[in-house]
Amino acid sequence: MTESSMPRPGNVTTPLLSVKGLRTWFHTFGGIVKAVDGVSFDVAPGEIMGLVGESGGGKSMIGFSIMGLIDPPGRVEAGSIEFGGRDLARLGEDEMRSIRGKEIAMIFQDPMTALNPLYTIGNQIEETLALHTTLSARERREKAIEMLHKVGIPQPEQRLHHYPHQFSGGMRQRVVIAIAMIARPRLLIADEPTTALDVTIQAQLLRLMRQQVEESGTSLILITHDLAAVSQMADTIVVLYCGRIVERGPAGDIIARPRHPYTRGLIDSIPHETDIDGAKRRLSQIPGNVPDIRKLPPGCAFAPRCPRASGLCRMQDPVLSEREGTGDGQGPRRLHATACHHPLTVSP
Amino acid sequence: MNGVKTAENAPLLEVRDLEQRFDVSGSLIDRLRFSGGRVSAPRRIVHAVNGVSLSIRRGEVLGIVGESGCGKSTLAKTIVKLNEPTAGQILIDGEDITHHDFTQMRPVRRKMQMIFQDPYASLNPRQKVRDIIMEPYLESQGGSVPDRTERALALLEKVGLGTEHLDRYPHQFSGGQRQRIGIARSLSVQPDLIIADEPVSALDVSIQAQILNLLMDLKDEFGFSYLFITHDLSVVRHISDRIGVMYLGFMVETGPTGTIFSAPKHPYTRALLAAAPQLGTKLGPATEQLGGEVPSAIDLPRGCPFRQRCPLAFARCAEERPVLVPVGGGQSVACHLHEPAIAEPAA
Ligand SMILES: Nc1ncnc2c1ncn2[C@@H]1O[C@H](COP(=O)(O)OP(=O)(O)OP(=O)(O)O)[C@@H](O)[C@H]1O
Ligand SMILES: Nc1ncnc2c1ncn2[C@@H]1O[C@H](COP(=O)(O)OP(=O)(O)OP(=O)(O)O)[C@@H](O)[C@H]1O
Ligand code: SF4
Ligand code: SF4
Ligand SMILES: [Mg+2]
Ligand SMILES: [Mg+2]
Numbered sequence: 301m302t303e304s305s306m307p308r309p310g311n312v313t314t315p316l317l318s319v320k321g322l323r324t325w326f327h328t329f330g331g332i333v334k335a336v337d338g339v340s341f342d343v344a345p346g347e348i349m350g351l352v353g354e355s356g357g358g359k360s361m362i363g364f365s366i367m368g369l370i371d372p373p374g375r376v377e378a379g380s381i382e383f384g385g386r387d388l389a390r391l392g393e394d395e396m397r398s399i400r401g402k403e404i405a406m407i408f409q410d411p412m413t414a415l416n417p418l419y420t421i422g423n424q425i426e427e428t429l430a431l432h433t434t435l436s437a438r439e440r441r442e443k444a445i446e447m448l449h450k451v452g453i454p455q456p457e458q459r460l461h462h463y464p465h466q467f468s469g470g471m472r473q474r475v476v477i478a479i480a481m482i483a484r485p486r487l488l489i490a491d492e493p494t495t496a497l498d499v500t501i502q503a504q505l506l507r508l509m510r511q512q513v514e515e516s517g518t519s520l521i522l523i524t525h526d527l528a529a530v531s532q533m534a535d536t537i538v539v540l541y542c543g544r545i546v547e548r549g550p551a552g553d554i555i556a557r558p559r560h561p562y563t564r565g566l567i568d569s570i571p572h573e574t575d576i577d578g579a580k581r582r583l584s585q586i587p588g589n590v591p592d593i594r595k596l597p598p599g600c601a602f603a604p605r606c607p608r609a610s611g612l613c614r615m616q617d618p619v620l621s622e623r624e625g626t627g628d629g630q631g632p633r634r635l636h637a638t639a640c641h642h643p644l645t646v647s648p
Numbered sequence: 649m650n651g652v653k654t655a656e657n658a659p660l661l662e663v664r665d666l667e668q669r670f671d672v673s674g675s676l677i678d679r680l681r682f683s684g685g686r687v688s689a690p691r692r693i694v695h696a697v698n699g700v701s702l703s704i705r706r707g708e709v710l711g712i713v714g715e716s717g718c719g720k721s722t723l724a725k726t727i728v729k730l731n732e733p734t735a736g737q738i739l740i741d742g743e744d745i746t747h748h749d750f751t752q753m754r755p756v757r758r759k760m761q762m763i764f765q766d767p768y769a770s771l772n773p774r775q776k777v778r779d780i781i782m783e784p785y786l787e788s789q790g791g792s793v794p795d796r797t798e799r800a801l802a803l804l805e806k807v808g809l810g811t812e813h814l815d816r817y818p819h820q821f822s823g824g825q826r827q828r829i830g831i832a833r834s835l836s837v838q839p840d841l842i843i844a845d846e847p848v849s850a851l852d853v854s855i856q857a858q859i860l861n862l863l864m865d866l867k868d869e870f871g872f873s874y875l876f877i878t879h880d881l882s883v884v885r886h887i888s889d890r891i892g893v894m895y896l897g898f899m900v901e902t903g904p905t906g907t908i909f910s911a912p913k914h915p916y917t918r919a920l921l922a923a924a925p926q927l928g929t930k931l932g933p934a935t936e937q938l939g940g941e942v943p944s945a946i947d948l949p950r951g952c953p954f955r956q957r958c959p960l961a962f963a964r965c966a967e968e969r970p971v972l973v974p975v976g977g978g979q980s981v982a983c984h985l986h987e988p989a990i991a992e993p994a995a
Contacts, residue, residue: 328820330812355824355852409823409850410768454717454944458692466672466694469765469846470716470879492823495849496765498715498879499923506931525824525852532931555928569857570927571886582864583857583886589805592812 315342315382316519317366317487322379322389324358324365331594335361335374337543343487346517348510350530350551352566353540354590359523360409362540363489365389367406368396383487402432405485409492409523411472414479415464421448421475422460425482432483447478450508452501469496477505484516491523506533527570531555539563542593542601545620549636559636559643561606562586600641608642616641658742659703660841660873661727661760666736668697668719668726668897672946694945696722698897699736701972704841707871711888711905713879713920717945719897720877721765724843727875728762729753740841758788761834765845765877767826771818777804777829778814785836803832806862808855823850831859838870845877860887881924885909890978893917896943896953899972903979913981915958952984960985 324336336358343349351359364370366381368388381388383404388396408414416424425444429435435443441460448456451474464472473496480488490509494502510533512518524530530537530551537554539547539562547560558564565586588605591597600618603609622635673691696719704710712720726733729748738746745756761784764770771780778800785799797814804813807828818826827850834842842863848856860883866872878884884891884905891908893901893916901914912918925931943949943956952958955965964984972982 326820328816353852355828355850355855356822357852360822410766412766412769452942454942455946458944458946461674462672466670468717468721474716492850496716496846496879498713498920499881499925500920501716502879503923503925503931507933510931525850525856526925527853528925528927531928532925552928566853567927569853571857571860571882583861585857585861586854589808589810592810594812 313344316345316347316384317343318380318382319362319366320380320382322362322365322381323377324361324370324374325377326374328373328594333593334543334596335593336365338379339540339543339545340379341538341545341548343519343521345486345519346513347536348513348520348522348534350534350537351521351523351540352525352527352530352537353546354542354562355525356590356593357540358543359540360491363406363491363521363523366487366489367400367404368393401428401485402483403485404487404489405480405483406489407477407480407491407493409495411469411476411496412464414476415472417464420461420463421467425460425475425479428479428482443482444478447482448475451475451478452504470498470501473497474501474505477508481509481512484512485518487519487521488512489521489523492525493522494524494526494529502529509533527555527567539566542590542596544601544639545637546602546639547637548620553636559638559645560640561608561644562602564644565605600639608640608644610642613641659739660706660708660741661702661704661875662737662739663700663702663723663727664737664739666697666700666723666726666738667695667734668722668731669734670694670696692946695897695948696945697726698948700894700897700899702875702892702899702902704873704875706840706873707867708890709867709874709876709888711884711891712875712877712894713881713884713891714894715896715916715920715942716879717942718894719945720894721845722897723894724762724845724875724877728760728843729756730762754787757784758837759839760841760843761837761839763830763834763842763844763847765849767823767830767850768818770830771826773818776815776817777821780818780829781833781836783836784833788837799836803836806835807832808858824852824855827851828855828859835866839872841873841875843875843877846879847876848883849878849880856883863887881921893920896948897945898953898982900954900982901980902972903977907977907979911979913975913979913986914954914983915960915985916954919957952982954983 320340322336322339326333326335339362353359365376370376376389422444426440429440429443444460445456448459453459453471453474477493494505509520513520522530522533534551537551538545541562547554547563558567568584571583586605599614599616603613618639618641620637620639622637671691672694700723714720725731727738733746737744740756740760781803782796782800800814801811804810809828831847848859876887888905891905892899895916901917912921949956951967952965952970955961970982970984972980973987974980975986
């Protein structure tokens with residue numbers, strides 16, 4: 301584990317989800333892909349946790365691990381996933397099936413993999429309801445129409461009869477969101493839920509999710525590369541790089557005062573208005589590429605790309621260590637943790 | 649559009665009054681309706697693209713933005729002839745490809761490639777990445793190529809992937825990695841024009857920056873042109889020379905990027921720009937900038953397509969559909985409030 305296992309005094313709310321030392325590896329011919337490699341975090345009831353990080357960094361695989369959907373050659377090698385008193389990593393498929401969709405639902409990144417091309421959208425929403433509720437057929441239909449309406453699909457009565465390929469990318473994404481939210485799960489894992497949506501509908505759906513969090517106390521793990529969206533929504537942010545947490549803390553703190561050089565690099569890569577004229581056209585990017593995760597160098601995985609790297613970084617793994625967040629001092633859950641030997645200091 | 653054409657700067661892509669409709673009536677049973685004591689079986693047609701005209705010059709980037717479901721992907725797929733257009737004309741380099749079939753499109757595909765919005769669905773699950781990304785190239789070369797692996801690897805490296813990915817299948821990749829495979833494939837033939845449908849939506853901002861820089865380098869070096877569809881306003885602002893704003897299958901505003909952002913005219917464009925999320929600000933309560941129902945592409949409203957949600961709508965908007973008219977400075981708007989005093993109907 302790269303995690304410091306300090307006790308957290310004064311932490312009264314029991315987390316709904318507590319992931320400890322999770323390792324999800326894929327055993328391929330070319331070597332072991334350590335997609336998730338020692339990840340720990342807690343999510344409290346009604347908390348929104350943003351999960352950001354590099355493409356291929358292991359965000360979706362964390363979600364899949366929680367859902368018990370890792371297929372061979374992948375495997376949860378180590379760690380625990382405590383959810384409402386049970387360790388999901390140790391449950392059998394039958395037990396997982398009764399939790400999935402009802403207590404924990406996931407909005408999958410790729411809507412087409414979540415939708416069956418052979419059934420109408422209406423069939424698919426009603427099936428979820430039939431599985432998890434005792435509503436009558438007529439009530440299910442009404443509920444389906446109401447939910448499609450809530451996610452902003454025009455003429456839902458007619459659209460119920462359409463097949464997935466007859467929807468636009470963003471409409472499919474909204475259908476998947478409707479299906480995931482309809483059974484009012486206790487934990488919602490939303491994997492890039494709004495990437496295919498324009499900003500007005502994105503705002504509408506983010507509000508809908510937040511409303512469910514506020515009204516039903518649902519916890520939300522929001523996986524996204526959209527830092528603006530995550531900063532709008534999340535209480536805490538977790539930043540992943542090469543399957544490990546490199547930074548974790550209160551959302552406002554992470555965005556305004558990132559400590560890890562990777563997080564800093566991400567924030568600097570967002571296109572800004574100021575690079576429109578004159579020197580336009582070249583965006584700041586983090587130099588180099590993500591290393592082959594089957595053959596990570598010793599020491600810090602970010603060292604080959606890091607402007608602050610030292611000899612120490614190339615030898616020794618930095619450990620995620622917690623420090624008081626500078627922002628809202630809301631107790632120990634709000635600590636700002638960084639895995640870096642030479643973290644950025646807060647500039648005055 | 650408003651085109652005074654001269655032979656020397658004929659556009660690379662020209663689209664005229666393009667229409668794309670889909671029949672979604674389903675079976676006769678599905679269609680049966682009873683009303684006023686009568687039985688009818690109306691057809692239901694999705695009006696995905698309604699008379700869109702646009703042109704792209706060599707080395708130019710046209711950004712397309714608009715609401716989800718407004719016809720952006722359909723427009724793109726019709727241009728590359730994955731749909732048979734219902735009406736209108738598509739010209740590449742002056743060649744009319746509106747009615748080209750698959751074989752006739754072969755030489756055209758060397759000039760024009762598409763990056764798909766849904767990367768997984770567009771990648772053959774049984775092909776290895778090395779074969780997927782070389783496919784357009786092999787098609788254009790008619791088979792054997794000696795330095796295949798080197799070429800494939802060079803393409804992968806351009807998009808931030810490496811040797812370890814050559815022999816994997818699509819399902820073994822993350823969402824953003826798949827998207828980059830689609831980008832690498834489109835680059836394999838060095839096309840003149842890339843139709844890019846949400847090409848960076850699944851990428852973290854650092855890799856997004858890397859890809860956008862790559863696309864701009866290709867433009868500067870080889871004069872690539874792009875039709876660039878995205879919902880990300882900071883991206884479209886960064887990359888585009890001109891922007892087209894679509895609503896319900898109509899082009900409602902076009903103009904130079906700077907003008908669209910500094911002086912948007914169409915009420916929809918204004919609402920869209922106002923909704924852009926800002927880094928570090930909390931999501932506020934619904935501001936009702938855009939009230940009303942999103943209209944349906946199945947039953948197109950009469951008059952202005954935006955009128956049910958437009959804060960400025962007035963009587964005429966319900967009667968008459970506004971057409972795209974130039975308002976000066978290269979900007980065109982389809983709104984009754986912005987018709988020049990002596991309105992000239994758009995050509
Ligand atoms: N079946 C598989 N075999 C081998 N490697 C895999 C497999 N599935 C996923 N991986 C690898 O696991 C790593 C983590 O993938 P994951 O999908 O979690 O990334 P992500 O953070 O969600 O990225 P993105 O933002 O691009 O969606 C990636 O490097 C991916 O290539
Ligand atoms: N094959 C099809 N059959 C029937 N209707 C279709 C088909 N393809 C698209 N449509 C409809 O056409 C309209 C436009 O869809 P399109 O995919 O072009 O939207 P888009 O602007 O790309 O949206 P998004 O931003 O969500 O990707 C939608 O109403 C969609 O349901
Ligand atoms: S540990 Fe060293 S190499 Fe790694 S991020 Fe910190 S400074 Fe950079
Ligand atoms: S024509 Fe009327 S309804 Fe349409 S955008 Fe202009 S003011 Fe609004
Ligand atoms: Mg993912
Ligand atoms: Mg689309």
